[in-house]
């Protein structure tokens with residue numbers, strides 16, 4: 001028998017059977033009343049998830065397409081923007097904004113640490129002409145969650161827009177678009193939202209619309225003004241990924257059946273168990289507790305062992321896939337996702353597999369130490 005596979009990377013993530021089944025529904029026309037009803041229904045659910053009254057656009061593209069839409073619609077050539085870059089995805093904002101002719105002030109944040117909101121306040125005071133601040137809710141490359149609430153409070157006092165990449169976090173980590181003053185929140189389907197890749201989802205505030213209406217960047221597929229016209233009729237400008245819309249409706253139902261508060265608490269519990277286990281194995285975590293992501297945990301490989309060797313043993317011998325490090329973290333860290341369709345026993349599989357892989361590679365791990373630590377967190381017993 002081919003080994004059963006455990007996909008534990010931060011996207012694409014496993015898709016729940018109910019969502020897979022929903023997506024087998026017969027095709028419907030995207031200009032039909034059935035589609036309009038579906039679209040309207042999904043947007044109402046997304047507004048609850050995003051905690052917003054803003055319009056929400058579902059774009060057929062990957063997460064980066066949604067990021068490009070946010071940039072193309074808000075950044076005119078020559079505009080000054082601030083990017084908060086503490087990892088691969090924060091840097092993507094810098095690259096995108098430069099590509100659209102912005103004068104980019106890139107605030108480099110040490111990888112593995114979160115943004116100090118004070119820095120945002122200082123940069124905005126130094127450069128009152130900053131038009132857009134680009135932030136990342138959950139920096140997937142390092143496993144850090146940023147304090148969007150505090151950043152939002154600061155940006156809201158200025159004319160600048162706050163654009164947030166929530167691609168990996170939304171659906172696993174709480175976000176309050178209206179209360180936290182997020183002008184554009186953009187996310188993707190294949191991470192915490194438990195869907196296959198192919199959708200980007202973004203909300204747009206009234207403050208953002210003023211900028212979008214004046215924006216001079218050339219754009220066609222990602223023109224939100226065109227999208228808004230169709231949205232008024234619950235249509236999309238171009239053919240949407242209909243099956244993914246149907247899947248999204250089903251995955252949102254799963255989130256609301258569980259209850260959003262329970263969903264967020266579950267992810268924090270999975271994080272805490274994973275971190276306790278990693279520590280019990282004597283390994284080093286990449287992030288401090290204070291800004292550790294609830295959906296993905298980054299771990300340094302022990303001295304003398306390549307992170308990619310650990311991943312190889314896990315995959316070949318135990319059927320478990322962890323993600324590796326990106327850029328300068330390549331072969332230095334591995335990342336364990338506990339994102340979306342993930343529960344306690346997924347963490348047990350990940351940790352017990354990791355112990356066995358480390359043993360195979362000659363690292364002196366006490367077999368069961370990590371498993372026990374995770375069990376203790378789940379059972380709420382003293383360690």
Ligand SMILES: *Cc1c(COP(=O)(O)O)cnc(C)c1O
Nearest residue numbers: 062063064089138140167168188
């Ligand atoms: C995955 C991810 C993206 C990119 O999404 P793609 O679907 O690969 O284009 C952007 N930002 C963050 C934080 C991500 O985790």
